Every structure is written in structure tokens, then in C-alpha cells.
Amino acid sequence: MSSYDEYQSPLASRYASKEMQKIFTARQRISTWRQLWLWLAEAEKELGVSQVTDEAIEAIRANVVISDEAFKVAAVEERRRRHDVMAHVYALEQDAPAAGGIIHLGATSCYGRTLSHSVTDNTELILMRDALDLVLPKLAKVIDNLSRFALKYKDMPALGFTHYQAAQPITVGRRAAQWLQDFVFDLEDIEHVRENLKFRGAQGTTGSQASFLEIFQGDSAKVDQLNEILCAKAGFPSCYDISTQTYTRKVDLRIANALSSFGATAVRVANDIRHLCHDKVIDEPHGKDQIGSSAMPFKSNPMTSERVCSLGRKLTNLSGNFADTFAQQWLERSLDDSAIRRMDIPEMFFLVDSILTALDQVTNGLVVFTASVHSQLMQELPFMATESIIVRLVNYGISRQVAHEHIRILSNEAAYHVKMEGGTNDLIERIKRTEFFKPIWGEVDSLLDPKLFIGRCPEQVEKYAGPNGVVQKKLEKYRQYILSTATAQLAV
Missing domain, CATH: 1.20.200.10 (Fumarase/aspartase (Central domain))
Incomplete structure (x- = not known):
């Protein structure tokens, strides 16, 4: 049967990297089991467990990486025993007969199900x-x-x-x-x-x-x-x-x-x-x-x-x-x-x-x-400049409430022009045509510099992500x- 006739997880077959997949392969997993059994045997020998011999340790070490044949042996045994770990203990015993005694030691009364x-x-x-x-x-x-x-x-x-x-x-x-x-x-x-x-x-x-x-x-x-x-x-x-x-x-x-x-x-x-x-x-x-x-x-x-x-x-x-x-x-x-x-x-x-x-x-x-980016910003910036415009008018002795009402009316007209007539934001042009705003006509354009509105953004980025930043x-x-x-x- 072709591999195309078998289901494969898209995570493995389509998305995840080979290096991540390798960590969780069956060979990596079972070889790690074998490595753990080797470490346990080495540690027991170091601590004086007499049953663990150099010959047994070398036999396990020579078979840490599991072979395809050992996988087949374990599969047959697991069908009999319905226990995957004990199936692989058996397979390792077949690969490393000299270690059979200590692996068996780890699987019976002394370790119980510990292994x-x-x-x-x-x-x-x-x-x-x-x-x-x-x-x-x-x-x-x-x-x-x-x-x-x-x-x-x-x-x-x-x-x-x-x-x-x-x-x-x-x-x-x-x-x-x-x-x-x-x-x-x-x-x-x-x-x-x-x-x-x-x-x-x-x-x-x-x-x-x-x-x-x-x-x-x-x-x-x-x-x-x-x-x-x-x-x-x-x-x-x-x-x-x-x-x-x-x-x-x-x-x-x-x-x-x-x-x-x-x-x-x-x-x-x-x-x-x-x-x-x-x-x-x-x-x-x-x-x-x-x-x-x-x-x-x-x-x-x-x-x-x-x-x-x-x-x-x-x-x-x-x-x-x-x-x-x-x-x-x-x-x-x-x-x-x-x-x-x-x-x-x-x-x-x-x-x-x-x-x-x-x-x-x-x-x-x-x-x-x-x-x-600039066009999108400038489509909205006139509305955001209205507070600055009001402040300038106040500086010329005009009531803030009166200035606010004039700005509100023109802003609504400009918004209608954008939303209902498909036009661009012409609030500034309307201000320049309205006699009420004549005292600041010469100042309006200078109030639309985008950098006046970004606060400490550049400084914040530099402080956080710059060479000396967090x-x-x-x-x-x-x-x-x-x-x-x-x-x-x-x-x-």
C-alpha cells in the first residue's frame, strides 16, 4: 500500500520541522529508554550492586540505538503482553543477552513496576x-x-x-x-x-x-x-x-x-x-x-x-x-x-x-x-489636529466653547463628505474658507505635521529595543x- 493511502498527521507531514519531528520519533523515544537503562545499570554498578557487570553494561551500550529488527521483535511481544515497556525490555534482551539478567532484575520484584x-x-x-x-x-x-x-x-x-x-x-x-x-x-x-x-x-x-x-x-x-x-x-x-x-x-x-x-x-x-x-x-x-x-x-x-x-x-x-x-x-x-x-x-x-x-x-x-501609511494617517489627521486648532484660537482671545462649536460643525461636514460622497477629508480646506478661522489661516498647515502627534514613540522603541534596551x-x-x-x- 502506498503512503498516500495511509493517514498522516498534517502537523508532521506538512508543518513541523524535521529537527522537531526527530525528537519525538519512535526511534528517538525507544533509544532514550535504552539509554536510561544503560545509565541505571552504570549507576547501580558504581554504587556496588554486584549483579551489574561490565559485560552487561557494554552489551547495553552497544545496542542503545534501536534497530528496525528490534522494533519488529518488540511489536510481536507487545501484542502478547499488552505492555510496551516490557516488550522493549524483551527486545533489548534479545539484542544484548549478556545484559538480560540485570534488565530482568529491574523488571521483577526489586523494582516492581518501577522500571x-x-x-x-x-x-x-x-x-x-x-x-x-x-x-x-x-x-x-x-x-x-x-x-x-x-x-x-x-x-x-x-x-x-x-x-x-x-x-x-x-x-x-x-x-x-x-x-x-x-x-x-x-x-x-x-x-x-x-x-x-x-x-x-x-x-x-x-x-x-x-x-x-x-x-x-x-x-x-x-x-x-x-x-x-x-x-x-x-x-x-x-x-x-x-x-x-x-x-x-x-x-x-x-x-x-x-x-x-x-x-x-x-x-x-x-x-x-x-x-x-x-x-x-x-x-x-x-x-x-x-x-x-x-x-x-x-x-x-x-x-x-x-x-x-x-x-x-x-x-x-x-x-x-x-x-x-x-x-x-x-x-x-x-x-x-x-x-x-x-x-x-x-x-x-x-x-x-x-x-x-x-x-x-x-x-x-x-x-x-x-x-x-502616510496617506491613511493624513486622511484622519485633520480631525486629530482640532484640539490644537482650538488652543490656537483661544490664544487669540476666542472663547473655547465657541471655537469648539465651529470645529464640530465643520468636522461633521467633512465626515459627511468622506462617508456619504466618497470624498477625501477636506476639513482643513473648509477651515481655510471659513472667516471665523481667519486669525490662524497661516498657522493651520504647520499644525498637521504628523510628528507632532506621536509623543515619545521613537524614544520608547529605542529604550526598549535599542542596543542598550531590555x-x-x-x-x-x-x-x-x-x-x-x-x-x-x-x-x-
């Missing part, structure tokens, strides 16, 4: 750690893209919006800084869960460590040493202080919350870009041969930003699954977490990875239509990655 949950949970922690380490520099690159964009356009006045209605002007760069700050918050949150990620280690069937205490004949210090050795080998600072049969699923939820929050930021920013594309003031990058519409060849749609919104919507809501899974763990554990975590943990990281690929492309190629300090640890990595390209 099963130690290896699967510790593997999940390793895979999620490696995935987070892939995500963080990619997010840093998106942040760097936006910081450079914000600085480039920090001085360019643009129409601001509240309620998606014209409001006080800002600058193009200042708006990008708003996006930038939200992504920096995400970077901080994801860094926090990464830095606080720990190992489960060897904790026993319900987390009491009783089985390991038995192995080490009541020597608690050796149980602690065992976990210290395992953490050092796996690259974790320490184990969680308390575990049940699993590490608490609160860990998964904390990670999911941080990543789902990033998903919300991605949707929020991509939606802004889509609105600005509609207004023809900004566009996302487009390939030379890219087709916007099969029916309308003139169209240039923000399809990459739309993809971000689509994937981000799923990511944003995925944390609910992790919350439910955590909440539904009974007492020392229940198995209703297994099937959903097999799907949701990889998919969560595939979603983040896919979104970051799209965002890297968009944020590193945003096109600003400067003439359209953003650059956040990015310092990722600088080498940023400088050495080309802009991500969408596979499809």
Missing part, C-alpha cells in the same frame, strides 16, 4: 527538555526580527487604532514594539519552565523509593546518590522532591500553559498583520510565483499569517487538555493520561515549531508601504544562533 514508569516518564522529560531547547532560540530569532523592524520604523508616524477605529497616531515601529513585548513575555515564561524542569529519576512504584531502598539494603544515602548520578548523566539539576508513580502532571500543564500563551500571542500579532494587509499599509513577504487565489489572480493574501492564526488557535486551546489530564489523576496515578499525552505532547511542540517557522518568515520580511539583554544568550541562522522557509 516501566521511570523509563517512560524520564524519557518524556528528556524529550520535552530537548524540544524546549529547540523552541527557545527560534523564538529569540523572531524577537530579534521584530526588534530590528521596530527600530527601523521607530520614527515613521502611522495611524493608531482603538476599537479598530482611527485614534491617536503612533509609529510603525512602536506598534511592532507592542508585538515584541508580548513575545518577550513568552520567552520569559518558556525560559522559566525550561530552567525549572527536573528529572523523575528512580523513585519506585508509588514514589516511596522502597524498592531502591531494598536494593541498597536500607542505605538511604545510596538511594540519593543513585538519583544524583542519574541526574548528572541525563543533564538535569535534580529530581522533583515528590513523585508518585509518575512525576506530577502539573509539570506538563506548566509547560503547556507557557506554550499555549505563546500561541495566543502569535494569533494576536498575526491578526494585526492581517488587518494591516487589508489596509494596504503593510504586507507579509510573498514568493515571486506565489498564487493568492485560484480565481482572482490579482490577489495577494496574507496566507502565512493566516496559517499562524490557524495553528495558534489549536495551540492556545491545547492547555485545556493538560489541565484536565492533571486534574483527573487519581491518588498516586491513573492510566487515563497515557493515550492523550502520546498525542498532545508531540503535537504541542509541533504546533509551536510550525508557528515559529511561519513567524520567522513573516517578521523577517514585512513590507511597509510608506506612501499608504530586548537585547534578553537575546544575549541566543546571539550566536541568531547570527548564524538563516530565515526559516515554509516547507509547503
Whole structure:
């Protein structure tokens, strides 16, 4: 049967990068199991467990990367035993007969079911750690893209919006800084869960460590040493202080919350870009041969930003699954977490990875239509200059209330001309034709300089994203990655 006749997840086949997919492949997962069994054997030997021999350790080490044939052996065994970990213990015994005794030791009375949950949970922690380490520099690159964009356009006045209605002007760069700050918050949150990620280690069937205490004949210090050795080998600072049969699923939820929050930021920013594309003031990058519409060849749609919104919507809501899974763990554990975590943990990281690929492309190629930005602003700026006009009239001894009424009438007439007659905003021309405003006719044009209305926007951007700003300090640890990595390209 052709692969085209089999269902494949679009996340893997269409969106996620190969490097992220590799982390969650079956070969990577089971090879990590085998690596964990090797580390456990090495640690036990170091602590004086006599059954663990050099020959057994070398046999496991020679077979850490699982072969295709071993997968087939395990598949047959799992159909018999209905237990995936024990099926792979059996397969490893076939590959490394000299280690069969110590693997068997880990699977029977001394460890009870400890081996099963130690290896699967510790593997999940390793895979999620490696995935987070892939995500963080990619997010840093998106942040760097936006910081450079914000600085480039920090001085360019643009129409601001509240309620998606014209409001006080800002600058193009200042708006990008708003996006930038939200992504920096995400970077901080994801860094926090990464830095606080720990190992489960060897904790026993319900987390009491009783089985390991038995192995080490009541020597608690050796149980602690065992976990210290395992953490050092796996690259974790320490184990969680308390575990049940699993590490608490609160860990998964904390990670999911941080990543789902990033998903919300991605949707929020991509939606802004889509609105600005509609207004023809900004566009996302487009390939030379890219087709916007099969029916309308003139169209240039923000399809990459739309993809971000689509994937981000799923990511944003995925944390609910992790919350439910955590909440539904009974007492020392229940198995209703297994099937959903097999799907949701990889998919969560595939979603983040896919979104970051799209965002890297968009944020590193945003096109600003400067003439359209100016035109859009100037269509509304006369209304925003009315307060300054009133102040000037007051300076000539005219009542503020009277000036306000005259401005109100002309503003309504200009708005009618725009909305009902399809004209341009001619408020200034009306002011120049109205005798009441004669004292300031010579000053009106000078009041329409857009830079008079942007406040501290350039300064704010420079302070936040400039060479000595907050953003650059956040990015310092990722600088080498940023400088050495080309802009991500969408596979499809």
C-alpha cells in the first residue's frame, strides 16, 4: 500500500520541522529508554550492586540505538503482553543477552513496576527538555526580527487604532514594539519552565523509593546518590522532591500553559498583520510565483499569517487538555493520561515549531508601504489636529466653547463628505474658507505635521529595543544562533 493511502498527521507531514519531528520519533523515544537503562545499570554498578557487570553494561551500550529488527521483535511481544515497556525490555534482551539478567532484575520484584514508569516518564522529560531547547532560540530569532523592524520604523508616524477605529497616531515601529513585548513575555515564561524542569529519576512504584531502598539494603544515602548520578548523566539539576508513580502532571500543564500563551500571542500579532494587509499599509513577504487565489489572480493574501492564526488557535486551546489530564489523576496515578499525552505532547511542540517557522518568515520580511501609511494617517489627521486648532484660537482671545462649536460643525461636514460622497477629508480646506478661522489661516498647515502627534514613540522603541534596551539583554544568550541562522522557509 502506498503512503498516500495511509493517514498522516498534517502537523508532521506538512508543518513541523524535521529537527522537531526527530525528537519525538519512535526511534528517538525507544533509544532514550535504552539509554536510561544503560545509565541505571552504570549507576547501580558504581554504587556496588554486584549483579551489574561490565559485560552487561557494554552489551547495553552497544545496542542503545534501536534497530528496525528490534522494533519488529518488540511489536510481536507487545501484542502478547499488552505492555510496551516490557516488550522493549524483551527486545533489548534479545539484542544484548549478556545484559538480560540485570534488565530482568529491574523488571521483577526489586523494582516492581518501577522500571516501566521511570523509563517512560524520564524519557518524556528528556524529550520535552530537548524540544524546549529547540523552541527557545527560534523564538529569540523572531524577537530579534521584530526588534530590528521596530527600530527601523521607530520614527515613521502611522495611524493608531482603538476599537479598530482611527485614534491617536503612533509609529510603525512602536506598534511592532507592542508585538515584541508580548513575545518577550513568552520567552520569559518558556525560559522559566525550561530552567525549572527536573528529572523523575528512580523513585519506585508509588514514589516511596522502597524498592531502591531494598536494593541498597536500607542505605538511604545510596538511594540519593543513585538519583544524583542519574541526574548528572541525563543533564538535569535534580529530581522533583515528590513523585508518585509518575512525576506530577502539573509539570506538563506548566509547560503547556507557557506554550499555549505563546500561541495566543502569535494569533494576536498575526491578526494585526492581517488587518494591516487589508489596509494596504503593510504586507507579509510573498514568493515571486506565489498564487493568492485560484480565481482572482490579482490577489495577494496574507496566507502565512493566516496559517499562524490557524495553528495558534489549536495551540492556545491545547492547555485545556493538560489541565484536565492533571486534574483527573487519581491518588498516586491513573492510566487515563497515557493515550492523550502520546498525542498532545508531540503535537504541542509541533504546533509551536510550525508557528515559529511561519513567524520567522513573516517578521523577517514585512513590507511597509510608506506612501499608504502616510496617506491613511493624513486622511484622519485633520480631525486629530482640532484640539490644537482650538488652543490656537483661544490664544487669540476666542472663547473655547465657541471655537469648539465651529470645529464640530465643520468636522461633521467633512465626515459627511468622506462617508456619504466618497470624498477625501477636506476639513482643513473648509477651515481655510471659513472667516471665523481667519486669525490662524497661516498657522493651520504647520499644525498637521504628523510628528507632532506621536509623543515619545521613537524614544520608547529605542529604550526598549535599542542596543542598550531590555530586548537585547534578553537575546544575549541566543546571539550566536541568531547570527548564524538563516530565515526559516515554509516547507509547503
